[in-house]
Amino acid sequence: MAVGLGPLPEFYPVAGLRLGIARAGIKKPGRRDLVLLALEEGARVAGIFTRNQFCAAPVLVTRDHLSKASPRFLMINTGNANAGNGEKGMVDAQACCSALAELAGIQPEQILPFSTGVIGEPLPVEKIRSGLPEALDNLSEVNWTEAAQGIMTTDTLPKGATRMLDLEGHAIHISGISKGAGMIRPNMATMLGFIATDAAIEPGLLQELVSELGEKSFNRITIDGDTSTNDACMLIATGKSEAPQITRDSGHLPAFRDALREIFMTLAHAIVRDGEGATKFIGIRVEQAGNTQEALDVAYTIAHSPLVKTALFASDPNWGRILAAVGRAGVPDLDLTAIEIDLGDVALVRNGGRAADYTEARGQGVMNQSDITIRVALGRGEIAETVWTCDLSHDYVTINAEYRT
Amino acid sequence: MAVGLGPLPEFYPVAGLRLGIARAGIKKPGRRDLVLLALEEGARVAGIFTRNQFCAAPVLVTRDHLSKASPRFLMINTGNANAGNGEKGMVDAQACCSALAELAGIQPEQILPFSTGVIGEPLPVEKIRSGLPEALDNLSEVNWTEAAQGIMTTDTLPKGATRMLDLEGHAIHISGISKGAGMIRPNMATMLGFIATDAAIEPGLLQELVSELGEKSFNRITIDGDTSTNDACMLIATGKSEAPQITRDSGHLPAFRDALREIFMTLAHAIVRDGEGATKFIGIRVEQAGNTQEALDVAYTIAHSPLVKTALFASDPNWGRILAAVGRAGVPDLDLTAIEIDLGDVALVRNGGRAADYTEARGQGVMNQSDITIRVALGRGEIAETVWTCDLSHDYVTINAEYRT
Numbered sequence: 001m002a003v004g005l006g007p008l009p010e011f012y013p014v015a016g017l018r019l020g021i022a023r024a025g026i027k028k029p030g031r032r033d034l035v036l037l038a039l040e041e042g043a044r045v046a047g048i049f050t051r052n053q054f055c056a057a058p059v060l061v062t063r064d065h066l067s068k069a070s071p072r073f074l075m076i077n078t079g080n081a082n083a084g085n086g087e088k089g090m091v092d093a094q095a096c097c098s099a100l101a102e103l104a105g106i107q108p109e110q111i112l113p114f115s116t117g118v119i120g121e122p123l124p125v126e127k128i129r130s131g132l133p134e135a136l137d138n139l140s141e142v143n144w145t146e147a148a149q150g151i152m153t154t155d156t157l158p159k160g161a162t163r164m165l166d167l168e169g170h171a172i173h174i175s176g177i178s179k180g181a182g183m184i185r186p187n188m189a190t191m192l193g194f195i196a197t198d199a200a201i202e203p204g205l206l207q208e209l210v211s212e213l214g215e216k217s218f219n220r221i222t223i224d225g226d227t228s229t230n231d232a233c234m235l236i237a238t239g240k241s242e243a244p245q246i247t248r249d250s251g252h253l254p255a256f257r258d259a260l261r262e263i264f265m266t267l268a269h270a271i272v273r274d275g276e277g278a279t280k281f282i283g284i285r286v287e288q289a290g291n292t293q294e295a296l297d298v299a300y301t302i303a304h305s306p307l308v309k310t311a312l313f314a315s316d317p318n319w320g321r322i323l324a325a326v327g328r329a330g331v332p333d334l335d336l337t338a339i340e341i342d343l344g345d346v347a348l349v350r351n352g353g354r355a356a357d358y359t360e361a362r363g364q365g366v367m368n369q370s371d372i373t374i375r376v377a378l379g380r381g382e383i384a385e386t387v388w389t390c391d392l393s394h395d396y397v398t399i400n401a402e403y404r405t
Numbered sequence: 406m407a408v409g410l411g412p413l414p415e416f417y418p419v420a421g422l423r424l425g426i427a428r429a430g431i432k433k434p435g436r437r438d439l440v441l442l443a444l445e446e447g448a449r450v451a452g453i454f455t456r457n458q459f460c461a462a463p464v465l466v467t468r469d470h471l472s473k474a475s476p477r478f479l480m481i482n483t484g485n486a487n488a489g490n491g492e493k494g495m496v497d498a499q500a501c502c503s504a505l506a507e508l509a510g511i512q513p514e515q516i517l518p519f520s521t522g523v524i525g526e527p528l529p530v531e532k533i534r535s536g537l538p539e540a541l542d543n544l545s546e547v548n549w550t551e552a553a554q555g556i557m558t559t560d561t562l563p564k565g566a567t568r569m570l571d572l573e574g575h576a577i578h579i580s581g582i583s584k585g586a587g588m589i590r591p592n593m594a595t596m597l598g599f600i601a602t603d604a605a606i607e608p609g610l611l612q613e614l615v616s617e618l619g620e621k622s623f624n625r626i627t628i629d630g631d632t633s634t635n636d637a638c639m640l641i642a643t644g645k646s647e648a649p650q651i652t653r654d655s656g657h658l659p660a661f662r663d664a665l666r667e668i669f670m671t672l673a674h675a676i677v678r679d680g681e682g683a684t685k686f687i688g689i690r691v692e693q694a695g696n697t698q699e700a701l702d703v704a705y706t707i708a709h710s711p712l713v714k715t716a717l718f719a720s721d722p723n724w725g726r727i728l729a730a731v732g733r734a735g736v737p738d739l740d741l742t743a744i745e746i747d748l749g750d751v752a753l754v755r756n757g758g759r760a761a762d763y764t765e766a767r768g769q770g771v772m773n774q775s776d777i778t779i780r781v782a783l784g785r786g787e788i789a790e791t792v793w794t795c796d797l798s799h800d801y802v803t804i805n806a807e808y809r810t
Contacts, residue, residue, distance in 0.1 A: 053739045054732030054757075084725050086742075086758030119725030120759050224711040229729050306629040306711070306797070307805055314806035320489050320524030324634050327459030334458045337491075352459075353491035354525050392711070397799050400712055401719035 003281045003370050003390065005273040008160045011144035012173035015198040016040040016238025019143035021150045024131025026124055027079030027117060032150035034131040036100075037074040037194065038139050043238045045071045045112065046207040048214040050231035057082045057089030057123075058113040059230060061097065069109035074194065074234065075100055076114040077128055078153050078179075081190060083229040084120040092123040099129040103136060116153055116179065116190035116230055148177040151192055154399070155179050159270035163259045167252050170243035172199045174259055178267035180228075180274075190230035193218055193267050199256065200239035202247040210235035213261050217268035220387045222303050223275040224396070235260075272388045277395030280312050283373045287384040294331045295385035298376060301329035309392030312372065317363025319348040326376060338379030344372060408686045408775050408795065410678040413565045416549035417578040420603040421445040421643025424548035426555045429536025431529055432484030432522060437555035439536040441505075442479040442599065443544050448643045450476045450517065451612040453619040455636035462487045462494030462528075463518040464635060466502065474514035479599065479639065480505055481519040482533055483558050483584075486595060488634040489525040497528040504534040508541060521558055521584065521595035521635055553582040556597055559804070560584050564675035568664045572657050575648035577604045579664055583623075583672035585633075585679075595635035598623055598672050604661065605644035607652040615640035618666050622673035625792045627708050628680040629801070640665075677793045682800030685717050688778045690791040695783070699736045700790035703781060706734035714797030717777065722768025724753040731781060743784030749777060 020036040027033065039045070045066065049059050065071065075096065082089045093115070097108040115123065148158035162175040180191030193214075201209070214233045239245075246256050273281050284302050289295035302308055305325045311318035322341055327334070341349035344366035348355055366372060425441040432438065444450070450471065454464050470476065480501065487494045498520070502513040520528065553563035567580040585596030598619075606614070619638045644650075651661050678686050689707050694700035707713055710730045716723035727746055732739070746754035749771035753760055771777060 052729060052732040053736070054728055054741055084728055084754075084758055086756055088758070119729070229732065304709075306801070310802055310805035313802070316806070323459055323489055324457060324524070327457040327634060331458070336459055349489075351491055353489055353493070392802060394799055394802050396711070397715055397718070397797060397802055400715035401721070 002157050002274040003278050005157050005270055008145055008148055008158055009162045011160060011162045011175045012164050013141035014173050014175050014196045014238060015141070015240035016043055017196050017236065018139040018141050019147040020135035020137070020139035021143060021146045022131035022135035024077070024127045026077055026127050032146060033078045034128060034135050035076040035147045035150040036135045036139065037147070037196070037236070039072050039236065040238060040240065041070070041072070043071065043236060044201060044203065044206050045234060045236050046210045047232055047234040048210055048218070050228060052229050054084065054229045056115060056230040057085060057093045058115045059232060060090065061093045062112040062114065062232065065109045065112055069107055071112050072106050072110040073100060073104065074112045074114065076151050076192070078151060079117040080115060080121060080123050081117045081119050081230050082115040082123040085122060088122065092125050095125050096123070096128050100132055103132055112234070114192060114230070114232055116151070116192060119229065144175055144177065151177060151179045153179065153190070154276070155274055157274055159267060159274065161263045161266035163263060165255060165259050167243035170241060172197060172241050172243050172256070174263050176263045176267050178271055180271040190228045191218065191271055192231070193233035194236070195234070195260070195263055195267070196236035196238065198238045198241040199243060200241065200245040201237040202245060205246070205248055206235060206237055209257065209260060213264040217264035220385070221268050221272045222300065222387060222389050223272065269388060272390050275390035276399045277393040278390035279370070279393050280391040281371045282312060282389050282391065283386055284376070284389065285373060285384065285386040286376045286378065288377045288379050288381060289383040289385070290381040292383055292385060294378070295383050296387070297331060298326055298329040298378065299385055299387040301325045302374065302376070303387050303389040306392055312391035313393045315364070315367040317343060317348070317360065317367045319343070319354065319363070322374060323349055331378070335379060340377040342375040343367070344369070407562050407679040408683050410562050410564070410675055413550055413553055413563055414567045416565060416567045416580045417569050418546035419578050419580050419601045419643060420546070421448055421645035422601050422641065423544040423546050424552040425540035425542070425544035426548060426551045427536035427540035429482070429532045431482055431532050437551060438483045439533060439540050440481040440552045440555040441540045441544065442552070442601070442641070444477050444641065445643060445645065446475070446477070448476065448641060449606065449608065449611050450639060450641050451615045452637055452639040453615055453623070455633060457634050459489065459634045461520060461635040462490060462498040463520045464637060465495065466498045467517040467519065467637065470514045470517055474512055476517050477511050477515040478505060478509065479517045479519065481556050481597065483556060484522040485520060485526060485528050486522045486524050486635050487520040487528040490527060493527065497530050500530050501528070501533050505537055508537055517639070519597060519635070519637055521556070521597060524634065549580055549582065556582060556584045558584065558595070559681070560679055562679055564672055564679065566668045566671035568668060570660060570664050572648035575646060577602060577646050577648050577661070579668050581668045581672050583676055585676040595633045596623065596676055597636070598638035599641070600639070600665070600668055600672070601641040601643065602665070603643050603646040604648060605646065605650040606642040607650060610651070610653055611640060611642050614662065614665060618669040622669040626673050626677045627705065627792060627794050628677065674793060677795050680795035681804045682798040683795035684775070684798055685796040686776045687717060687794050687796065688791055689781070689794065690778060690789065691781045691783065692789040693782045693784050693786060694788040694790070695786040697788055697790060699783070700788050701792070703731055703734040703736060703783065704790055704792040706730045707779065707781070708792050708794040711797055714794070717796035718798045720769070720772040722748060722753070722765065722772045724748070724759065724768070727779060728754055736783070740784060745782040747780040748772070749774070
């Protein structure tokens with residue numbers, strides 16, 4: 001089903017980070033469902049998290065632990081989101097941290113837990129505990145591919161990206177994995193991203209980078225408008241590279257940020273390309289907005305319109321639906337005659353109506369492609385924002401109407 | 406496909422209002438597609454209109470004419486929305502008004518035009534003009550059923566409601582018709598409602614009533630979150646009943662308002678029951694909100710969630726999806742432990758997690774019904790709001806992915 005999603009890359013190892021994978025039988029026997037990311041001492045971790053007020057227990061625990069101690073492990077289970085479980089969810093998440101802490105000889109606060117899977121069923125703590133020794137046994141710097149597979153739920157393909165940079169003759173590596181395909185099949189929740197580099201990063205800058213790059217990538221994608229209770233995107237810097245530390249004033253920062261941005265974008269777009277039932281990958285770029293909020297309001301109104309999404313599925317250049325979505329996006333005092341809408345390189349709307357040189361054949365030519373850009377210019381200012389989404393197909397309904405069995 | 410939508414009632418005629426219907430061949434030959442509502446002198450008309458900033462031309466003309474003259478005709482065509490047509494749309498709408506004005510010997514400003522159908526294609530003015538004599542010829546007080554059929558686009562059934570009241574020994578009649586079934590099949594836009602009474606209503610009160618009752622009925626329904634460019638709900642009072650005038654201070658106002666509310670609710674709910682692909686009629690009641698806005702934000706977030714809607718289609722009591730929708734509705738400082746969610750008479754969520762006595766069998770029992778109420782209590786105040794929607798089925802995708810042929 002995935003749209004233009006290639007195979008995993010050959011991941012560059014990230015010095016100071018080892019990955020361990022276990023088959024803990026959390027939901028089904030025999031599949032990889034427990035992943036550990038073990039960090040050497042001195043590694044720094046920053047993250048961004050779901051804005052859903054019903055945060056899952058592991059999100060609350062991870063935020064708390066991040067504020068208290070230097071992380072040594074990220075512990076990710078699939079098959080159960082440990083969300084909607086009230087106080088018991090907190091106790092269970094803590095129990096898993098304690099079990100790993102004991103085995104590894106560290107403090108529970110040095111462990112960041114992540115869960116993805118069914119909402120509202122108790123976390124199978126005993127299964128996770130039993131799987132930990134296997135995951136610890138096979139910790140290795142070269143396990144990125146297995147980890148990308150180990151964090152999947154209903155994803156049809158694993159997702160990863162990797163880059164190498166040369167800084168004054170020293171290599172810096174960045175590798176990342178992500179998962180998610182909509183808020184997902186009956187309660188199989190969560191978008192997760194884990195990106196790691198062996199670069200040394202100035203304290204504070206790491207959080208700035210994950211906030212800035214995550215905002216423009218993971219926070220600009222939408223499958224169906226639903227926000228999972230478990231979303232998290234974590235950026236890890238082990239500092240084991242010989243390259244000089246990257247600081248806010250560093251001449252190397254622009255190149256590093258560009259490489260990191262590519263990783264974030266690739267991982268975020270991969271989630272959309274693997275969106276539930278997706279047959280098309282859609283970029284919606286809103287230009288000439290007066291401010292960021294109105295740019296995003298217009299972009300998301302288009303991206304979430306079931307009418308626009310079904311038209312995209314049908315390869316129907318139905319510009320009236322896009323126009324109507326712009327009109328109801330809540331932007332005050334919109335000048336309708338100033339608005340331009342393009343589909344790929346074809347002008348759809350000019351001066352409040354269909355563009356004079358528009359023909360169905362030209363619109364159809366763009367619609368038949370699998371990667372499509374919709375451009376909307378509001379004629380109000382200088383701000384531009386892009387969001388990415390996919391179409392709404394029969395398979396989306398089938399996937400989401402299936403039973404939780 | 407319609408959910409629990411009965412046959413049309415035997416409409417009570419409304420003295421002072423005659424309905425005429427023509428087959429003008431606007432989109433297809435042979436079907437009723439042009440409807441006139443002729444008002445005797447002295448009738449008053451008030452309305453509420455789409456909030457989409459891309460108002461269709463007829464909406465702009467109707468608002469303008471309402472402010473200038475006493476209406477004598479409402480002129481409704483299906484098959485073409487006359488939306489997205491820029492300046493030409495305005496000229497065409499005016500041309501139709503002028504044609505009818507000439508035939509009827511009145512001013513063009515006394516005509517209120519309404520259009521529904523395809524967006525972005527020129528209004529076939531000549532066909533409408535040619536159909537006017539037939540519609541004028543068959544004007545009659547008893548044509549409500551034919552008018553209900555004549556305003557349909559992709560509706561699978563016509564929609565109507567009617568009531569009679571006794572005021573001090575004098576009869577008052579209220580009859581109404583509506584159309585709409587989602588923002589609708591490739592560009593077949595619009596929700597329309599026309600409600601008329603022979604009661605005499607104090608000036609000013611008529612607009613208050615349509616605003617108040619329309620807000621709680623037509624403005625509380627959603628199929629897919631899309632707002633048509635052509636939506637309008639009009640309330641007509643001919644004043645031909647012998648009953649005393651209804652004023653703000655009148656002892657009869659409460660009974661009249663209740664009857665009118667029933668008409669508005671029936672017509673609005675009928676649109677949801679005939680929603681595109683609908684198999685379930687869903688009421689979402691949010692209680693204990695701190696204010697109206699947060700009640701509506703929560704209700705609409707649930708109503709628009711594709712995950713909730715597909716779960717309803719699947720009769721899957723998937724409470725995690727409802728909980729997640731509440732959590733992302735943007736209500737600040739939500740106390741998760743205070744929230745209650747019920748499905749029909751079954752408690753789903755209490756204290757931030759699944760209700761202790763909840764069982765899948767009990768949830769399934771409610772989900773198997775075709776009329777379902779979801780109740781959410783926020784524990785923040787005294788405000789309650791209800792919105793109505795339908796589920797998201799395969800047929801919705803099929804209907805909206807079909808070509809505009």
